[in-house]
Amino acid sequence: MAGELRGLTGRLADWEARQARWGGAIYRGRGVPQPGDVVLMSNDYLALGGHPHVVEAQVRCLREQGNGLMMSGVFTGDGDPQHAFASAAAQFLDAPAVMLCQSGWAANVGLIQAVSSPGAPVYVDATAHMSLWAGIAAAESVARPFPHNDVECLERLIGQYGPGLIAVDTLYSVSGDLCPLAALVELAERTGCRLIADESHTLGVLGPRGAGLTVALGLAERIDFRTASLAKAFAGRAGLVACSRELAEYLPFHSLGAIFSSTLLPHDVAGLAAALDLIIGADDRRERLARNAAVLRDGLTALGYDVSPSESQIIPLQPGTEPRISLFLNLLDAEGVFGAPFIPPSVGRDRCVQRLSVHCALTDDDLSRVLDACAAVRDEAGVQDWKTTRRLAAA
Numbered sequence: 170m171a172g173e174l175r176g177l178t179g180r181l182a183d184w185e186a187r188q189a190r191w192g193g194a195i196y197r198g199r200g201v202p203q204p205g206d207v208v209l210m211s212n213d214y215l216a217l218g219g220h221p222h223v224v225e226a227q228v229r230c231l232r233e234q235g236n237g238l239m240m241s242g243v244f245t246g247d248g249d250p251q252h253a254f255a256s257a258a259a260q261f262l263d264a265p266a267v268m269l270c271q272s273g274w275a276a277n278v279g280l281i282q283a284v285s286s287p288g289a290p291v292y293v294d295a296t297a298h299m300s301l302w303a304g305i306a307a308a309e310s311v312a313r314p315f316p317h318n319d320v321e322c323l324e325r326l327i328g329q330y331g332p333g334l335i336a337v338d339t340l341y342s343v344s345g346d347l348c349p350l351a352a353l354v355e356l357a358e359r360t361g362c363r364l365i366a367d368e369s370h371t372l373g374v375l376g377p378r379g380a381g382l383t384v385a386l387g388l389a390e391r392i393d394f395r396t397a398s399l400a401k402a403f404a405g406r407a408g409l410v411a412c413s414r415e416l417a418e419y420l421p422f423h424s425l426g427a428i429f430s431s432t433l434l435p436h437d438v439a440g441l442a443a444a445l446d447l448i449i450g451a452d453d454r455r456e457r458l459a460r461n462a463a464v465l466r467d468g469l470t471a472l473g474y475d476v477s478p479s480e481s482q483i484i485p486l487q488p489g490t491e492p493r494i495s496l497f498l499n500l501l502d503a504e505g506v507f508g509a510p511f512i513p514p515s516v517g518r519d520r521c522v523q524r525l526s527v528h529c530a531l532t533d534d535d536l537s538r539v540l541d542a543c544a545a546v547r548d549e550a551g552v553q554d555w556k557t558t559r560r561l562a563a564a
Contacts, residue, residue, distance in 0.1 A: 195495045195510055199502065206505040207535045207542075209525040214374055214482055215447075215454045216530035218404035223443045230439035242269075242432035243421055251438045255417075257445060258409060262380055263389040266417035268410045269438075271430045273369050273398020274300040276408035279424030280365065280394055281334065282307035284416070290333035292323055296344065298367055299514075301336045307425070310334075317344075320352045324360070332361035339382040340370040343511055343522055345479030347371075350382055354391050363393040370483065373402025374458065378449045402448065405441040407433055458482055458529040461536060465527060468540040472547060475557035482527040486543075487520070487557040488550070494521040497550045504542035 202208050217223055245251060251269050259267040270276040281304025285291055291305045295314045305312045313330055315323040323335070335357055337348045350366065357364040368381040376385035379402065383389055395411040410420060421427045462482040469476050469484065476484050488494040491512055498510050501523070511522040525539070552558055 202507045207538055208507045210507055210509040212401040212526055213404045214402045214458055214528050215451055216528050217444050217447055222447055223440050226443035227436045227440040230436040234435045237435040239431055242427055245432055251433055254438050254442045262411045263384050264411035266414040268417045268420045270408035273408040275426035276396040276410050277301050278304040278307050279426040280396060280410050281305055282425060283420055283423045285310040285334055290330045291336055292326055293336045296341055297336055297338050318349055320349055320356060324356055327360045334365060335362050336365045338367045340481055342370055343516060344485055345481045345483030351386055354388050365394045366392050367396045369398040369401055372397050373448045399441055403441055403444045406437050407441055454529040461531045462527045464536050469543060472544050475561035484525040486523040489521060489556050490519050491521055494523060497523055500546035500550050501542055504545055506539050506542040
């Protein structure tokens, strides 16, 4: 009992310390974007969420099936539409098989919980998505973090602790940079490790037909596990694990998230299938997305913002502290440009970011409005005093 009380006291002290550092609920009381405002909060990179092909497929399914059966995914039969979609997704990803999950979070947590073991090392990029860290905890494995994209440090850690899992994002959701995937694959093979690559922000966006970074680099046969949230370019609610056929058959009965969560709803699956139809032929949307992102990255850099290391549709503006991001958020909102603020625990302390998520439907006028807004608020927001700005100036 004394030990439990000490643990509770420690947790309360930790909560009080976090509360003292908290800059306030900047997500609360925020104004609602008005018609004509530029909204850069959504990860719907190909602007498919309102596409008639997707919406009509969902509506038709709702009318025919309602919400379907409320049950665990364990009980879905081979004739369930989600199995047909999983097969189509496997072909799209050039993977032996795909298991669908309730979310990208469930995919990462359930995969690591099922394939790793207590005490085993999992080498995780320091800025990898929190779901990968949660999976390590669920497996009772040991997280061995390595500095962001530092393959040499990763190799030293593997030499020290032995083979295990390597877990990375292919495109990092806050910084917007790609992982050195080819080098990671080579290292995994040479050291006897298995590799998990989270493709959440590259599916639909990169590679032939939008199949992701793995396929773009010709590495599909050399990566053990690919995971993804389909709440990005697929504009739906689900996750997936691309893996061997044997593992795809094993996971639904051993991943706790798959067993103890309700199955996907039929209209969600119908929307995902319709989105896949569009994504395969969406080269024009991908080209516009890449062009829009390049225009904003170049324009913001010319204005003195440090958007490094972004090389994608995810563009970080980096005030640093919570008071500074709160001010910056309010100033941009007043100009009609709505980004997504990232504060602890999404990022480290004093590393707050205002993320701009670019999509392909932005017009030239929209892009100009974003740049004009960032120019207008630059001085009042104190951009010249941000650490990242000073670093850019010193480079």
